[in-house]
Amino acid sequence: MLDFTPKEYVDRSALVINPAKTCQPVGAMYAALGIHKCLPHSHGSQGCCAYHRKFLTRNFRDPVMASTSSFTEGAAVFGGGTNLKTAIRNIFSIYDPDIVAVHTTCLSETIGDDIPTFVMEAKVPEGKVVIHANTPSYVGSHVTGFSNMVKGMVKYLAQNSKTPNGKVNIIPGFINPGDMREIKRILKAMGIEFIMFPDTSGVLDAPMTGKYDMYPSGGTKIQDLIDSGNSKETIAFGSFASADGAFELEKKCKVPAKVLKTPIGITATDEFLMAVSRLTGKEIPQELEEERGQVVDIMVDCHYHYHGKKVAIFGDPDVVAALTEFTLSMGMIPKYVLTGTPGEAFEREVRGMLSEAGVDGKVKSAGDLFTLHQWIKEEPVDLLLGTTYGKYISKAEDIPLVRIGFPVLDRSVHSYLPITGYKGAMRIIEMISNALLDRQDRDAADEDLELIL
């Protein structure tokens, strides 16, 4: 009964059905949570803030704190200046963060609220900081909002004080705290000094201590955000979530920017390690060499579990592009690749990968899951790789779904474990392989059930 999608293609230009994206502010809120002792602030109706907190809470299963300007009709008519100034006063007096990161909403954008002026007029206590990002909900997607907030961090805080710190900046992109943790582990293993921002590890995957901390111990320190202007180079993972922040830093503080793919799979992880190695002159340590060797070993051991299987990949552009590359290298066929985020660059990049591999697949940005479902009805795939929202298609078409990306609302632990780096590659292989084999076992007639696969 959940199968609402008709087989015959439906032409649509005005209606989105079952979106594969959400709006900018939630991405900005997520990015802001990656600053230590930061309270994200939503400048709009209280509903926006409630929705974003709920959405993030459901994905991370951790408390998500953010305040709101609580717009009323008066604010919508006369502007939200008074609300924001009152909010800033209240926030510092009761919640006592070190920094407040304001993001806008479609409402405050459309009425033209001038946030920098409001912030200037607000009473910000000595030693405390307020930054902002414009995040109109009707442009881009939640990934754009993340990118804009990262850019805001650079604009407000980064400074080149002519004292090089010898560090590498890492902008990890819209990925889980477990991935940020993994990227940091790799850098530490290489002995590289770095500044990662934002960094939600230790914030949204904070351990249980029995004591509630409104501001857990994780997150990039303000001091490090300022110091990011003195770094050697910035490595930005993902052209959608991270590139803008890196280029802003290049413009503002002359820190060269390098944009890489999100390090998912062997090739992308290799590129990441080679880039930092070249940059710092540090050798790739045995520990990481060994991990890489293990991944290759695993891929040799079980390539026949997934080789030649058709997969539909959907979610956020940076992660989806990287997953496309990885699944191709596994010998799979990414038949359909779709993101809800608008961006022709995504289509170009993915089409390039597919044509190089000789795969005839469909690629779409600014798409929705109704379209994906229609494609699948035309020609089915063996596996879905994407967010929880794929579960309707999975159920209707009886195709296994491996949950990767944002959001995952119906499974747990995903935010703690990486999909990036060599360890992440192993985990993805395990998830894909198991999903396909579980399916094979489920469908096997008694006489065909094999003990060893």
Next chain:
Amino acid sequence: MKSNLPVDILDDRKDFVCCKSGKGDGKVKCDSDSVAGSVSQRACVYCGARVVLNPITDAVHIVHGPIGCASYTWDIRGSLSSGPETYRNSFSTDLREQDVIFGGEKKLAGAIDEIIVKYSPKVVFVYSTCIVGVIGDDIEAVCKSAEKKHSIRVIPIQSTGFAGNKSQGYKAACNALLRLMGESIQPKVTGINFLGDFNLAGEIWIVEEYLKKCGINIITKITGDSRVEEIMKAPSAELNVVQCAGSMTYLAKEMDKRFGIPFVKVSFYGLEDTKTSIMQIAKAVGDKQVLEKAVELIMDEEYKASLMLEQYRQRLKGKRAAIYVGGGFKAISLIKQFADLGMKTVMVGTQTGKAEEYEIIRSIADEGAVILDDSNPAELEGFIKQKGADILVGGVKERPLAYKLGIAFCDHNHERKHPLCGFEGAVNFAKEVDMSINSPIWKFVKDENKCL
């Protein structure tokens, strides 16, 4: 008394919090907008409208605005259907910058056309969002012309997010339902309407079964597991039974005015309220036979439930509960339910409770209980610790807060996975409370950090 609350509270918030004492004070200010800058747990007008109408299973709900408002409400309600699943899809006009500049009316008209031509749904609900209120799209006019063009009901919902709080959204939803019911007086049919159950985890089916056993027929369920045609028949009922008073009192009053249908307020949460409610409905519409059947049903079900509940009572006796839920009626039932389990309620709050509900809460709350309206995490944390609560009952945003504080949690909101209403619901509730409070996991949480 207010000044004696040791928890940090914003000055502007002080009127919204009180502590019950024997001296008869303890009035709580409520039903007003959240304070700017507070980490409010509350939502907007659109949210209120959406949660009320969403469970209508064969309706298409088009959200006219940027994508977020549709994304965040896509199939999150947990309302079950016994038939159509149309409502579980997400439809949006996904307004972009160009639409904001030049207006979104054309896109909305196009979206309605696209959906109607392909699916011919029974009704299309069109929700306005914040931005529609600002750019001034005339959704009334668009819907009207679409209705004419397609000969199908297309109903606009004035749910511009900033134009009030969730309660105004409830009202906007009720107005949409009234439009669907139409103006004409229908001939009376024997039976009732059940207002304000949304069939979370199949709860309306339990209530329906009880009433059926008593010989009482439900004509229209509003809105859990309902169909468009069913809602259109609502004016023919003899009586409106209102459970979620926060969202449905307005509709009941209007239906009384327009169709002469009287209403009673009920609650099917907890043994006591379930019993009272069944008898109340039976008395209002039933004859002697119905009353006899009702008494019989109650005796049967209560006996079965009590047997099951006894083991939980022993395991839960003396534990302390904190309540933070959406509506006032639920808070009232929960206080009684905890009392029935031998537990003490030490904190109780709601997002949208009304003054008269707070009056009842105050009268039945345990001595010393903190009562609060539209709270925030800092206050919740403070009072949970101060009062030494063992469990918090709340919704999605409160769950991780409770866990981080090292106390148990029960979801009494959209994410409940078991029915919590009626006699079996009371048992499920006790089971969930017990499972969380007496979980072995708390042994791993360091004792010195426990907030007891």
